[in-house]
Amino acid sequence: MILLIALASIENILWLKSTPRLILLIILITSLTIFFVHYVGIPLMRYFGLFRDKTYKDFALLLGYYSDNDDKILTAVELFELNKKDDNELLINELQRRSNELSKINIKNFFKINEYYKWIISNLGVVIVFIALSFTFPNQFIKPLVRITNYTKQFPKDYGFEINILNKDFLVESGKSFVLCFEIEGEKIPKNIFIETLGNRYIPIKTPNNKYEYIFENLTENTNFKIIAEDWILDEIEIKVYNRPSVYKLIANLYYPQYTNLKNEQLVNIFSINVPRGTKINFSIFIKDADSLTIINKSIKNTYPIKSKFDYSIQILEDKNLKLLSKSIRSPIADTTNIYIAALPDAYPQIMVQVLKDTFSIMHYYVQGSISDDYGFTKMLAIYRLQRNDSTIKGKIPIGISKNDLIQNFNFDIDFSFLDLKPSDIVYFYLEVYDNDAISGPKATKSREFEVKIPTKEELQIEQSKQIQVANTKFAEMQKKLNNIRNELQQLENQWKLDRKFNYEQKQKWENLIKQQNEIIDELRNLEQNFQFPSYYNENLEIYEKIKQIDELIKSINLDELNEYLKELEKLMQKNELKSEDIEEFKLKNEELNKMLDRQIELLKRLDIEKNLRETFDELREFSKKFDELAKKIDPDEIKQQEELKKELEKQFKKYDSILYENEKLNEPFKLDDIDIEKNNIYNEIQQADDNLKRNNDKKANENQKNTSKQLNDLAEKLENNLNQQLQEEYVEDAIILRQLLKNVLIASFKQENLIKNIFKQNPRLSNYQNYVRKQYELQEVMKRTKDSLYMLGKRQPLVSNFIFDEINKIEKESKKAINNLNNWILGQAAINQQNLMTSLNNLALFLADVLQQLDEQNSMSQNE
DSSP: OOOHHHHHHHHHHHOOHHHHHHHHHHHHHHHHHHHHIIIIIIHHHHHHOSOOOOOOHHHHHHOOOOOHHHHHHHHHHHHHHHHHHSSHHHHHHHHHHHHHHTTSSSGGGOOHHHHHHHHHHHHHHHHHHHHHHHHHOTTTTHHHHHHHHHSSSOOOOOOOOEEEEESSEEEETTSSSSSEEEEESSSSOOSSSSEEEEEEEEEEEEEEHHHHHEEEEEEOOOOOEEEEETEOOOOOEEEEEOOOEEEEEEEEEEEHHHGTTTOOEEESSOEEEEEEEEEEEEEEEEESSOSSEEETTTTTEEEEOOOOOOOEEESSOOOOEEEEEEOOOOOOOOOEEEEEEEOOOOOOEEEEHHHHEEESSSTTTEEEEEEEOOEEEEEEEEEEEEEEETEEEEEEEOOOOOOOOOEEEEEEEEGGGGOOOOTOOOEEEEEEEOOOOOOTOOOOOOOEEEEEEEEHHHHHHHHHHHHHHHHHHHHHHHHHHHHHHHHHHHHHHHHHHHHOOHHHHHOOOOHHHHHHHHHHHHHHHHHHHHHHOOOOSOOHHHHHHHHHHHHHHTTOOOHHHHHHHHHHHHHHHHHHOOHHHHHHHHHHHHHHHHHHHHHHOOOOOHHHHHHHHHHHHHHHHHHHHHHHHHHHHHOOTTHHHHHHHHHHHHHHHHHHHHHHHHTTTSSOOOOOOOOOOHHHHHHHHHHHHHHHHHHTTTHHHHHHHHHHHHHHHHHHHHHHHHHHHHHHHHHHHHHHHHHHHHHHHHHHHHHHHHHHHHHTOOOTTTTHHHHHHHHHHHHHHHHHHHHHHHHHHHHHHTSSSSHHHHHHHHHHHHHHHHOOOOHTTEEEHHHHHHHHHHHHHHHHHHHHHHHHHHHHHHHHHHHHH
């Protein structure tokens, strides 16, 4: 203890450096080692018999050490040893005597116990005093011993203050700043405080509560520093700089599913990626200053050793949020990189469909629309469902599309006649398009469902007549408006001829006329789009073809050209540049349009009468069948059934009478027979059958019914043969007229060609020149007669197209100009007019030849039927 106190006192007074403290530590360790060896080690070894055994002589010497009888004990021991070697009685007697003397001695008197108690108490007192002093004066005893034991550490001398560093560690990422934080506690706060690093001293920043900061900026390597306060210097501390592991480059190679037709691509340093579902991505991850890479995919965590590059593959079937953790044993911080991958699902295909009814066939539809998808298609189907009474028939029709065009239009027509549709049948159909999704399987999108309802024959006939009546009514209204325009135009023309200009009021009238003409054009265009004539596809091919031809005539009126002409005319009027030729042309176009409408009305009337006649023929045959069936059965309600048939038949005969009435309104009526005699005969047979049924004479009644059936069938055949014969005669007559007109046009063309060759060789002042001008007049008259003949023919023959009349109008126009220029000796312009005239004549000949061919083919088909 004294040694400890002495060593502590020396360190406390001298505040030794590391080496002297090491020497004191060696002295302390050596002393403690000797003490423990002597007082603990050796006794323990003796106790465990590690030394030799004690002899009697040793014990005699020991006892003699602790008493005054040491010689007596030692002599007795020696005599005992001699007795062992030589058994002598004298020795035995001497031993006996000495034994008796020694037995009177008390063994306790040999040991001085009190002296041991004093030793223990004195040493214990020293220990207690040392402990008390240590707790009372730790700075003088405990801390010096601590400094001695930690001799390698530099302990500042107590200056009345203490510096405590607040940083937990001295690590900083490369390139970043390290903030040193410390505080000073104690009675005396130093005034001058410095941070010493790299041989330079810096003053730290003082913060409240005696705290200080100093920033080591942008450290790129390990840095040592000391804190110096007055004469106190803190041992040098090292700030360790580490490179943070990081992903410095990310390459994503995208391999798209083959069905998308997308080109594979590479993305660099893109951490938010949108790809089609099913895409395979190969990542090349470039890392620096890292030992390992951990990839976290949802709850799955995989760690891989790595040097600088790592390849990682994944197929994207759903959204992914990958987390990359790059770690290094040299860095306390792991770098985190997030990669978000959105799996874009294959979108459903889109479809837009529009269905248009055929204006002539209720079983024929035009389908058009568009489809789109993000990657492509596999197929498109038209799926139908036929509802007939209580039964259902389903089917599919493949529709051709391009599989690779992402946006495409389609159009096709669908004819449901293959289903052998009956009146009152309903067909539902829709389109279904499939994309080419190879990951989840093709997805389908349906259009809305469309309905095809087959009307009864009666409903269809009513609708057909209604459409014709509506069209004729509108045509008639347009004609009335055109006539009004013509009358007002005549008045304006008369005024213009007097003044050669229009005043404000006349301009307003002119503009109003053009506006009215435009309104008529709009009405015609609307009629073109909405005119319908629904029919069963093979109901009556002849009627079907005729109505198609009439519809083509309506649509062939060049309304756009007429509209443009009116605009030009209005501009001329605004500029006061109108000429007599402009007004004449306006009148001509008004008249031409009026004639076209008149022709359409006549054609539709003829068609309506022919249609109603053929419906009548069919109805008469149907009545014939019903009376025949009635004759084959015996029914208590037969009288009632026959009465109902008679009433229906009377309606049919009234319909025929109305057809006769309407027929007389035609320009060229059909030669229809009066059927009063046949009607009376049929009514008589029905009456006789009725009387016989009342007399229960069924046999006679059946004969009357059979006769009625035959008479009705014969009447239908008679009327139909009569109509067919007339139509056949018309075909022949029309063909003759067309051939003659074609011949006239060809002759006119040859004459015009000769006229062009010869007229320019003549001197305008000579009589021969005027003869050629007269011939030009003659050709003009020939074409006027040809136009009139074609117009009359066109009223009953829809094959005569509007293009033919367009060419005739051009011929008339160019002929007038040619004659005018010839009379005024403007030969150059006359030549141009004649050449245009010649071209129109040739075009007209081609059109007429084509019509003649179609007429022959139609006539041939009619004869075969």
